[in-house]
Amino acid sequence: MAALRCFLRSGKGAVSVLLRRELHATAPASAQVMVRDALNQAMDEELERDERVFLLGEEVAQYDGAYKVSRGLWKKYGDKRIIDTPITEVMCDSVLAPPPQAGLRPICEFMTFNFSMQAIDQVINSAAKTYYMSAGLQPVPIVFRGPNGASAGVAAQHSQCFAAWYGHCPGLKVISPWSAEDCKGLLKSAIRDDNPVVFLENELMYGVPFEMSEEAQSKDFTIPIGKAKIERPGSHITLVSHSRFVGHCLDAAAVLAKEGIECEVINLRTIRPLDVECIEGSVMKTNHLVTVEGGWPQFGVGAEICARIMEGPAFNYLDAPAVRVTGVDIPMPYAKILEDNSIPQIKDIIFSVKKTLNV
Amino acid sequence: MKNMLTIISNALCRITGKNVLLIDLSEYVSLTSPAAPALAKTQRQPPKPPPGARVVVSRSYADFTPQATFDIKKCEVHRLEEGPAGKAELTREQGLQYYRTMQTIRRMELRADQLYKQKIIRGFCHLYDGQEACAVGIESAINPSDHLITAYRSHGYTYTRGVSVKEILAELTGRKGGVAKGKGGSMHMYAPHFYGGNGIVGAQIPLGAGIALACQYQGNNQVCVTLYGDGAANQGQLFESFNMAALWKLPCIFICENNRYGMGTSVERASASTDYYMRGDFIPGIRVDGMDVLCVREATKFAADHCRAGKGPIVMELQTYRYHGHSMSDPGVSYRTREEIQEVRSKSDPISLLKERMLSSNMASAEEFKVIDVEIRKEVEEAAQFATSDPEPPLEELCNHIFYNEAPIEVRGTNPWSKLKSVS
Secondary structure (H helix, E strand, O other), rough: OOHHHHHHHHHHHHHHHHHHHHHHHOOOOOEEEHHHHHHHHHHHHHHHOOOOOEEEEEOOOOOOOOOOOOHHHOOOOOOOEEOOOOOHHHHHHHHHHHHOOOOOOEEEEOOOOOOHHHOHHHHHHHHHOOHHHOOOOOOOOEEEEEOOOOOOOOOOOHHHOHHHHHHHOOOEEEEEOHHHHHHHHHHHHHHOOOOOOEEEEHHHHHOEEHHHHHHHHHOOOOOOOOOEEEEEEEOEEEEEEEEOOHHHHHHHHHHHHHHOOEEEEEEOOOEEEHHHHHHHHHHHHHOOOEEOOOOOOOOOOHHHHHHHHHHHHHHHHOOOOEEEEOOOOOOOOOHHHHHHHHOHHHHHHHHHHHHHHHO | HHHHHHHHHHHHHHHHHHHHHHHHOOOOOOOOOOOOOOOOOOOOOOOOOOOOOOOOOOOOOHHOOOOOEEOOOOOOOOOOOOOOEEEEEEEHHHHHHHHHHHHHHHHHHHHHHHHHHOOOOOOOOOOOOHHHHHHHHHHOOOOOEEEEEOOOOOOOHHOOOOHHHHHHHHHHHHOOOOOOOOOOOOOOOOOEEEEEOOOOOHHHHHHHHHHHHHHHHHOOOEEEEEEEEHHHHHOHHHHHHHHHHOOOOOOOOEEOOOEOOOOOEEEEHHHOOOOHHHHOOOOOOEEEEEHHHHHHHHHHHHHHHHHHHHOEEEEEEEEOOOOOOOOOOOOOOOOOOOHHHHHHHHOHHHHHHHHHHHHHHHOOOOHHHHHHHHHHHHHHHHHHHHHEEEEEEOOHHHOOOOOOOOOEEEEEEOOOEEEEOOOO
């Protein structure tokens, strides 16, 4: 009896020790997940969750995806849900626009967003505007996804950033994620959203691993569209960016921290709707703003952020003009040395921060 | 005395088959070759060395058949009374030249493959090996003043349209000696009357129709060869171009290089109709054996004559094959078998086909081909050396060539303090 009580007590002790261990352990179940796999998981989970969801695009099925993002999905879900199309971007769109009205929820993959220009009429005129034009009769729950922006050595026709192009259009939601967590949570939200969503990935990020918390790995993990994230708090200057350049900003911030400059780095996550409150709040704290993007300067994401800051309450808190760090205003050249100098480098961000802070 | 020596020497040559001739006797002796097969008809031709080639083997041209006629595969036709003839004439010098050009393209592409694997070439690289007969056959049937536009598998055409191997490889490696000064890369190489090199699938087709419109507008009797692949054959812009070209009778030769796979998708999985030569509907079409340079040449001549006669556009489908995958990042074996690739290589290789024809009709010797091969290897190796050692373009070039014929403008760099200069 005493032995039993003893055993039970030690058992309880053991259990509580275990519990304590679990509570103290910071990330026993977190894992290193590549962006590509996070996207794959998101699509897999949503395909499983909702019969109406299907994926359509060039080489998405049997080839496992041009960039292997849809790897394994065709084997799992078959021809009906993962569809290889001929090289006809327009049809990808126009075939997909009515199905939402017929109750389906398509995901349309563009091999790169450069090819979406072949079909951009359908994205804007058939997807984005239809709910408005029909005064609420015809919603279009569709996701357009694919890699956007510059890659490595793919030259002018394959390196353009479309964040500003799509961000310009009312009726669309435009997402530009950075980390694996962003990609998974936002893609799931995009698929569940009842509106047309343009999901701008980045080819150079596909193979980059990020730590994903256990929560982020769960099947119901979503990130709300339209909310930015402060990746690194700071007090001297606000750096706002999206997609791959968030990483560049964090690297620049690490270098600047050694010189005593603390940058607050904001990951926009969504281009449209823009989370202006987050940026304003940060600027009101730091009094300085630098935006960083890969796209061209004219009429770009940075230009919009600066305009909004000027029009809002945060303007009075600026101690220096807001500054944009952008791609060079030229078509993308091929030669490595020219290409490297056509997009923002970490040194450009550091330089702009110091000029803005006048140090 | 000289005559005596000549006669003796010739006799010795004929007996032994060895070549130490004092005088070239082809003018004086009748041209019959003991080895000529029944198919070939021989004809007197004044001998000329092939352009640009040194005659290293000092064998009498009398020993070679200077011209022969070959049977070529009859082309299937669409909306035509008759297609190109089923026979093609080939002179020795033409044959050697086609061989030389195809082999140069082949070696250049294989060298590019190596450079890519060494990471000296980066980005996209879509290789043309296997399809050489298309580029060479087409070029041999049109004039340099005619126009040509193609998609991204363009290195072969860049060469046939007059750009040197050196400039092509240097463009692939992104150096200032490249044909586009390193700014274009693999898919964006240009030359007079050659409009690239286009990255977006199908986008070059309306451009080609536009060039044909310009030819018509200027009344210069030129044609535009507009190339596209089996993948692009399903693009809407192709059919828009067909309509306009037919309506306005534009001198446009639409050529579909059907290599059976659009990236990883076979033609059966992509096209409701794989009769690409018929897809022009109201436009006449010819289906051509794209592995036979003579077949391609005859069909292109036929097509060019059709256009120049004011009959409007015409469609050609070249049935061909690529040995490499879609690009260097595609191994090319996940959607087709190695056996299939091997079979095409062994039975239908365009270069082997031509070589065997010439050898079996005694139009050239195996040694001659070997010599040409050695010369080409040397040329390609020198080009690769140049492409690896030439410096990258200078940063001052970064912003140039945005506009044509303009005063210099200021271009914004990555930040507001970076003001760069652009000249036309």
